[in-house]
Amino acid sequence: MEDRKDGDEVPVSLERLAGFAQTFGGEGVRELNFYHVKEEEEEQVMLEELKRLFCEKLENGEGQSHRGEHPGCDQNEAQGVQIPDDAFLITCLRVWQYSVHDAARVAANFARFRTRQGWPYRLSASSLQRELLSEVHWLLPGEDRAGRGVIVYNAHKIREAVSAGATVCGLQQMGALLLEVALGRPGVPERGVVAVVDARGVGLDILGRFSVTDMGRGVAMWKDSFPCKIKKIHVIGLPWPLQATCSLILGLLSAKLRGRVSVETGTTRLAEEVGSGNLPKELGGELELDWKGWVMSSEELQRT
Incomplete structure (x- = not known):
């Protein structure tokens, strides 16, 4: 599926998109409803890249320092901000239509904000x-x-x-x-x-x-x-x-x-x-x- 900018109109119907998916195979797609969700194996590869970029942003000062728990985080530079859990990071990927850089930016900003405010990553009802x-x-x-x-x-x-x-x-x-x-x-x-x-x-x-x-x-x-x-x-x-x-x-x-x-x-x-x-x-x-x-x-x- 061709990448679209946020807010772009989708000019074709679901029926036509479904037809395209059947014609061209639709490998790697679990759901077709304007947007696609990748197969778990492909998501896991992207997830590891997202974690690497998250730590990189912290090291570069784009997130507040905090102790990183993922390989590749510099322990001195990443004191205080913990990496969010996998479910949250996968949500970031899906929201940003698998743009790993965008997902990493938002995840780092999220972690920085919650840490500064003393808010937990997972709020409780x-x-x-x-x-x-x-x-x-x-x-x-x-x-x-x-x-x-x-x-x-x-x-x-x-x-x-x-x-x-x-x-x-x-x-x-x-x-x-x-x-x-x-x-x-x-x-x-x-x-x-x-x-x-x-x-x-x-x-x-x-x-x-x-x-x-x-x-x-x-x-x-x-x-x-x-x-x-x-x-x-x-x-x-x-x-x-x-x-x-x-x-x-x-x-x-x-x-x-x-x-x-x-x-x-x-x-x-x-x-x-x-x-x-x-x-x-x-x-x-x-x-x-x-x-x-x-x-x-x-x-x-x-x-x-």
């Missing part, structure tokens, strides 16, 4: 129970019409969550945890995620809930530091007093990501792109979302 039950974030059970995961940021719930004892740092970890869960779903590493920011009813007082450190952390945790491609960001009902702040935040994003942000007054477009059946009633859909019930009983969440 049990340690974030209060934040999860706050409903500041939702991970929807279904996908949008393009097969992408959907995560919702309920900005209006931040005030109540912080008043109840949650920290902004904990809420940020909650968002990262839910994206880790999303990446465990078939197809999401390859297709990416859609983010929905529900800003309806949010006032200027919300800014007082975030310190400069919180804001910097919130940008750094996603800026080329996590193996998940955000394909679209819907900002719903942004009050005019916060529009200037929104512009400042957008200015911190890459031009490509800024181009994926859509500021909308209502939920009509969102319902069209996600599908009413997969969208909670609170966002103009038909889905009865029992979020707290899911938090308490979800097997995929408890596996984290």
Whole structure:
């Protein structure tokens, strides 16, 4: 399959792609659904190269020093940052469509960020129970019409969550945890995620809930530091007093990501792109979302 740049349109149908795979053999491909997943043996070869590049980036100062545990890491230069586990690194490979250099860059940035912040590489649902039950974030059970995961940021719930004892740092970890869960779903590493920011009813007082450190952390945790491609960001009902702040935040994003942000007054477009059946009633859909019930009983969440 020809390599594509992120965001390129796919002009052919799945049926035609499947036909090509049958005609030309399709060796080394386990799944054909816009993207391909390589055979395990080929992935393992790439995984070893990724580990080598990861350590090289640390040695060159592209990751924070930490004790490397993979052959080839210089012990003096790589003190403090441990290499992530194989499952995480394979996710990096799949997200970046087997570009080993891109996967190594993101893995090194991820390790550097988590080490600096004192965050574990694998976040735990049990340690974030209060934040999860706050409903500041939702991970929807279904996908949008393009097969992408959907995560919702309920900005209006931040005030109540912080008043109840949650920290902004904990809420940020909650968002990262839910994206880790999303990446465990078939197809999401390859297709990416859609983010929905529900800003309806949010006032200027919300800014007082975030310190400069919180804001910097919130940008750094996603800026080329996590193996998940955000394909679209819907900002719903942004009050005019916060529009200037929104512009400042957008200015911190890459031009490509800024181009994926859509500021909308209502939920009509969102319902069209996600599908009413997969969208909670609170966002103009038909889905009865029992979020707290899911938090308490979800097997995929408890596996984290």
